[in-house]
Amino acid sequence: MRIVVFAKEVLDPDAVGAYAVSGGLVVDDDGNITQSTIPRLMNGYDEQAIEAALRLKDSGLECTVVVASIGSDQTAMLRHALSLGADEVVAIEPPEGPMDCHVVASILVAWVASVGGADLVLCGRQASDDDQGVVPALVSVGLGMPLVTLARSVEMPGLGQPVQVVRVTPDGDEKVEVDLPAVVTVSSELGEPRYPTMPQKMAARKVNPPVLTTQELAVGAGGLEPAVVVARQFVPTLKGDCEIIVGEGPAQLADELVARLVENKLIKAGR
Amino acid sequence: MTAPVVVCSWTGIREEPPEETEAALTLGRSVSAGLGVGLVWLVVGPAPQDCAEVAARHGVGEIEVISDPKLSTGLADSFVEAVCRFLGDHPAGLVLFSQTFDTRLVAPLVAGRLGASVVMNALDVAVEGDGLEVTAAAFGGDTRVVYRAATGRPCVVALLANSVVPEPASSPSSPTVSEVPVDLSEVHERVRVLDPARAEGPRLEDAEIIVAGGRGLGSPQNYKLVEQLAEALGGMAAASRPIVDDGWIDSSRQVGLTGKITRPALYLAAGISGATQHMVGCSAAKTIVAVNSDPDAPIFRHARYGIVADCNEVLPELVRAVTQVSDSHD
Ligand SMILES: Cc1cc2nc3c(=O)[nH]c(=O)nc-3n(C[C@H](O)[C@H](O)[C@H](O)COP(=O)(O)OP(=O)(O)OC[C@H]3O[C@@H](n4cnc5c(N)ncnc54)[C@H](O)[C@@H]3O)c2cc1C
Numbered sequence: 172m173r174i175v176v177f178a179k180e181v182l183d184p185d186a187v188g189a190y191a192v193s194g195g196l197v198v199d200d201d202g203n204i205t206q207s208t209i210p211r212l213m214n215g216y217d218e219q220a221i222e223a224a225l226r227l228k229d230s231g232l233e234c235t236v237v238v239a240s241i242g243s244d245q246t247a248m249l250r251h252a253l254s255l256g257a258d259e260v261v262a263i264e265p266p267e268g269p270m271d272c273h274v275v276a277s278i279l280v281a282w283v284a285s286v287g288g289a290d291l292v293l294c295g296r297q298a299s300d301d302d303q304g305v306v307p308a309l310v311s312v313g314l315g316m317p318l319v320t321l322a323r324s325v326e327m328p329g330l331g332q333p334v335q336v337v338r339v340t341p342d343g344d345e346k347v348e349v350d351l352p353a354v355v356t357v358s359s360e361l362g363e364p365r366y367p368t369m370p371q372k373m374a375a376r377k378v379n380p381p382v383l384t385t386q387e388l389a390v391g392a393g394g395l396e397p398a399v400v401v402a403r404q405f406v407p408t409l410k411g412d413c414e415i416i417v418g419e420g421p422a423q424l425a426d427e428l429v430a431r432l433v434e435n436k437l438i439k440a441g442r
Numbered sequence: 443m444t445a446p447v448v449v450c451s452w453t454g455i456r457e458e459p460p461e462e463t464e465a466a467l468t469l470g471r472s473v474s475a476g477l478g479v480g481l482v483w484l485v486v487g488p489a490p491q492d493c494a495e496v497a498a499r500h501g502v503g504e505i506e507v508i509s510d511p512k513l514s515t516g517l518a519d520s521f522v523e524a525v526c527r528f529l530g531d532h533p534a535g536l537v538l539f540s541q542t543f544d545t546r547l548v549a550p551l552v553a554g555r556l557g558a559s560v561v562m563n564a565l566d567v568a569v570e571g572d573g574l575e576v577t578a579a580a581f582g583g584d585t586r587v588v589y590r591a592a593t594g595r596p597c598v599v600a601l602l603a604n605s606v607v608p609e610p611a612s613s614p615s616s617p618t619v620s621e622v623p624v625d626l627s628e629v630h631e632r633v634r635v636l637d638p639a640r641a642e643g644p645r646l647e648d649a650e651i652i653v654a655g656g657r658g659l660g661s662p663q664n665y666k667l668v669e670q671l672a673e674a675l676g677g678m679a680a681a682s683r684p685i686v687d688d689g690w691i692d693s694s695r696q697v698g699l700t701g702k703i704t705r706p707a708l709y710l711a712a713g714i715s716g717a718t719q720h721m722v723g724c725s726a727a728k729t730i731v732a733v734n735s736d737p738d739a740p741i742f743r744h745a746r747y748g749i750v751a752d753c754n755e756v757l758p759e760l761v762r763a764v765t766q767v768s769d770s771h772d
């Protein structure tokens with residue numbers, strides 16, 4: 172069976188956060204963050220989606236794991252995917268105009284059709300730049316597949332069997348089952364992705380991932396027209412009115428704080 | 443644009459907090475006024491008892507109820523089918539959901555089926571010229587992105603919890619109520635629940651007082667200090683993501699972007715740096731208190747009160763001081 176993982180390269184959210192906090196984030200008029208000092212890396216949830224695919228493979232399931240990504244200049248990221256254990260990788264060059272989740276999903280759907288379909292599509296729960304978590308849903312509609320979100324584990328008893336997914340819900344874990352083909356999104360609770368070994372890294376370094384253009388794919392009508400465009404991006408301001416409690420040692424600090432809390436009726440004196 | 447604004451709420455298995463629906467109605471009202479169109483409340487699943495009252499308070503023109511028994515199961519295919527059929531017959535300009543665990547799944551599916559624009563994690567929707575601009579949180583809350591929705595297609599928006607303060611309309615309306623007949627007997631749920639989630643005990647989302655611990659606690663043993671203070675305060679214990687990831691505490695306790703969105707009166711964070719992804723889950727707290735040994739920790743920019751010290755020394759003293767206050771009878 173073919174397992175497809177969609178991976179997105181994002182600006183390192185920690186670095187963006189650090190610049191945002193320090194007041195140094197540079198955003199251009201189109202809402203793009205332009206600092207070249209912010210590293211680009213594979214969306215963390217997508218790395219976990221690859222991990223989920225590899226765990227299925229490790230469980231003895233006969234499958235090919237293909238990682239596909241829309242973006243420019245993604246050789247390093249896709250080599251990383253190979254070094255983790257992906258069987259194939261492919262880069263898709265973004266179209267000329269602006270992309271939104273619709274455009275991304277239309278291209279990914281067209282690509283899946285061009286390779287003859289997929290049995291299981293794994294995505295991250297959200298891309299940690301836009302945090303939208305929309306592409307997997309749009310892909311599932313486009314491919315006519317059911318969608319299961321927020322997987323902590325993805326298991327398959329055998330080829331041709333339904334997948335069993337444990338979902339992370341606000342009320343605890345929920346176990347569901349779905350027939351293939353299906354789209355499943357992976358959450359951080361899946362656990363740490365593996366590290367590539369040195370030989371895997373060396374081998375991946377020799378590969379030049381194939382690059383497709385959207386012209387080579389039969390993207391559906393209107394598929395390249397974005398439904399939303401970014402007008403601008405900014406860093407929200409914080410009020411910042413913190414009173415730092417002063418006192419001699421932990422006991423006095425605690426007493427001072429508790430006095431403030433009582434004063435503000437946040438905790439009650441006497442029961 | 444003449445199509446109305448539709449606020450869609452789903453009383454599925456995990457009921458959404460009423461104040462979130464009211465926040466969506468508040469925002470829906472302002473957009474419908476800005477566009478000069480009607481405001482419709484689409485209730486999917488059994489209608490809440492006070493539905494007409496709430497709708498009147500928020501200036502809703504029409505309440506439409508779809509209450510097929512299949513919709514009480516909380517399963518996605520029936521819901522998506524019901525909403526898409528309704529919107530197929532009654533086109534909307536803006537479809538507003540309050541963002542919950544369930545709507546995070548179904549809102550984009552509805553948008554996909556309708557070919558609508560979609561924006562999740564929204565904080566605001568504004569009318570700009572002849573179109574809509576949706577402000578949403580990005581990069582875990584570190585930035586805001588303003589999206590301009592294409593005109594000529596509906597726009598589906600999921601409103602982040604705590605982003606709009608619910609406010610009644612200046613003059614109440616007298617909404618009509620109609621039951622929308624939708625036949626879902628043919629809908630086949632493609633995802634089967636084998637083992638449902640079972641909520642155990644009180645939920646962080648409902649807690650009035652929360653004490654949260656982070657990596658600054660240093661070791662899993664010290665998490666009990668957080669639990670002791672939570673108990674002394676009559677509140678609940680919570681955590682930042684790294685210590686959940688490291689297995690110190692169950693993931694049901696995680697606060698933040700990928701955890702719980704809380705809104706307590708008091709949120710005391712111990713050994714938590716205040717990363718935006720964490721603060722998303724607690725910034726609606728009325729009062730935030732931070733205990734952190736680093737005076738430059740970002741959490742102090744969110745906090746009302748701060749203590750710069752070792753949390754493992756301060757927490758036991760806080761337990762003592764709180765217990766003393768609770769036991770005193772002045
Ligand atoms: C896509 C994404 C989603 C995320 N979702 C979440 C989420 O839902 N929830 C979440 O919490 N995080 C989330 N994170 C992680 C988040 O970015 C931070 O890494 C995390 O919140 C940091 O946790 P922390 O404050 O416990 O640890 P740290 O950042 O390591 O901070 C520890 C703090 O403790 C202080 N400290 C150290 N020793 C002591 C001491 N003895 N006494 C007092 N203070 C001390 C330090 O000064 C420091 O400020 C997410 C990240 C990403 C990229």
Ligand SMILES: Nc1ncnc2c1ncn2[C@@H]1O[C@H](COP(=O)(O)O)[C@@H](O)[C@H]1O
Pocket residue numbers: 177178179180214216217220239240241242272275293294295296297298299301302303304305306307
């Ligand atoms: N440009 C892209 N290339 C490949 N996969 C993507 C891309 N954008 C989004 N995805 C997939 O869709 C998921 C959710 O993305 P988003 O809807 O943007 O939050 C990601 O975790 C990826 O699995």
